[in-house]
Amino acid sequence: MALGFSPRDQRSRRLVAVIECALNQNARDAGAASYPALNKAILTLCMRYDVGIVQIPCPEMRFMGLARERPPGKSIREVLDTPAGCQCCLAISLELVATLRDYQNNNCRLLAILGGNPQSxxxxxxxxxxxxDPGRLAAPSGVLMRILQEELRKQGIDVPFKGMRDCNRDLLQRDLRWLEALFKNA
Structure with missing residues (x-):
């Protein structure tokens, strides 16, 4: 028996980190929600395979607010991919990495980071x-995901990153099959 855990402890000790908008579509930019409330398919797989969820805060909301306020003519990416926006993403990443490291230090296994749609x-x-380095994220990846991967790797945490592309039914089905295979084999 692991130190500090009772014989009745039923935790699977397996988890994924999931972007906020997959768990709460209200966090999406206006017009970008794929569901009324949340991505039930991701939640269903996590429940079926007893995988816990750590929520990744939305960097756009944290930096610009829910309305994504920005100067006229500037895209969300242009505003987020600035020194101040990257500093916001770094702060989110450092907090999340500390949380994930704490889970690992307490015998939990991080299975994946579940990101978003290709244009996020x-x-x-x-x-x-x-x-x-085939797992490294490419330049078109989101600002937070690139910074998060770098910070995780600095801590020796190298886990797969996967976009859950709910903007397209066929792509989402592929992503869900990938996720289910991961859960089955973990």
Missing amino acids: PGCAVHVQCETA
Whole structure:
């Protein structure tokens, strides 16, 4: 028995980190919500395979507010990918990495980071495939995801990043199959 855990402790000790808007579509930019409330398919898989969820705060909301207030003519990505926006993403990343490290130090296993749609300024996940480091995120990835991966790797935490592309039913089905295979084999 692990120190500090009672024989009745039922935790699976497995978890994923999931972007806020997958768990709360109200966090999405106006016009970008794919569901009325949350992505039930992700939640259903986590429940079926007893995988806990750590929520990744929305960098766009944290930096610009829910309305994504910004200067006229500036995209969310242009505003988020500035020194101040990157500093906001770094603060989120450092807090999240500390939380994830604490889970690991207490016998929990981080299975993946679940990001967002391909166009998300903060949370898109585009993985490089043809490099010496095939898991590294490519430049079109969201600002937060790139910074988060860098901070996780500094801590020796190298987990897969996967975009849960709910903007397209076929892409989401592929992503869900990937996630289910991960859960089955973990």
